[in-house]
Amino acid sequence: MWCTDFARRSVAVFLQFHLPRAFAAFVPRVPNHSLYRALLSLRSDDQTSRGFLMLRCTERDRRLIVKCGLCRWLTTTQIHRLYFPHATLNAVQKRLRKLAETGYLRTYREGVFSEALHAPGPKGKGFLEEMRVTCSGGNDVSRQLPHLVGVNDIRIAVESSTIIIFTAYSTSNH
Numbered sequence: 001m002w003c004t005d006f007a008r009r010s011v012a013v014f015l016q017f018h019l020p021r022a023f024a025a026f027v028p029r030v031p032n033h034s035l036y037r038a039l040l041s042l043r044s045d046d047q048t049s050r051g052f053l054m055l056r057c058t059e060r061d062r063r064l065i066v067k068c069g070l071c072r073w074l075t076t077t078q079i080h081r082l083y084f085p086h087a088t089l090n091a092v093q094k095r096l097r098k099l100a101e102t103g104y105l106r107t108y109r110e111g112v113f114s115e116a117l118h119a120p121g122p123k124g125k126g127f128l129e130e131m132r133v134t135c136s137g138g139n140d141v142s143r144q145l146p147h148l149v150g151v152n153d154i155r156i157a158v159e160s161s162t163i164i165i166f167t168a169y170s171t172s173n174h
Contacts, residue, residue, distance in 0.1 A: 055098055055099070055102040055104070057104065057127075060083055061095075061099060061104065062127065063083065064079060064082075064083050064099075065099075065104055065105065065120055065124045065127055065128065066128065066131065066133055067082065067083075068105065068118055068119050068120050068124070069119075069120045069124070069125075069128045069133055069135040070133070070135065071152045071155065072119060072135070072142065072148060073108070073117040073118065073119050073141070073142065073145070073148055073149070073152070074117065074118050074119075074152060075115045075116070075117055075118075075149055075152075076089070076092060076093060076096060076115055076116050076118070077115060078149075078152055078153065078156055079092060079096065079118065080092045081156060081160065082156055082159075082160065096116070096118060099121075099124075100118070100121065102123065103121045103122050103123035103124070104120070104121050104123045104124040104127070105118045105119065105120060105121050105124055106118070106119055106120070106121040106124075108141050110145070117141075117145070117149075120135065
């Protein structure tokens, strides 16, 4: 059977090869555990190591990290309301996952059905130090998470509202 457009398509060919130990010892940046096996372990494109994962941190990401530092822990819904108002929840979760995998955020979830909470990760804390933003609280998860989530809900409602609340009082002399 002859295919006329075969030359226009990409062909993937899997090759197995063997590097002798003497040759492998001279290859730079080869981990030691690979030198003692017959085949070196190879990684495909979809198996990117977390150490090599790079992310372009946008201005929105920077504001999100600062807000997580100031509020200690923010839920996915709170972040969705603040920074992704017109995006789907799935898109928000994907971005938060990328930020967590690269170390800008860390994620905590109490149970399978509970909502994820996000705080600055190691790279995020370094970013906060560069910005000279002081964060309240330590590295541990607060024991009063429902209270903290409620306080942050009120904070977000006040910050995102455009309604100005006036206090009315009477000065009549009865």
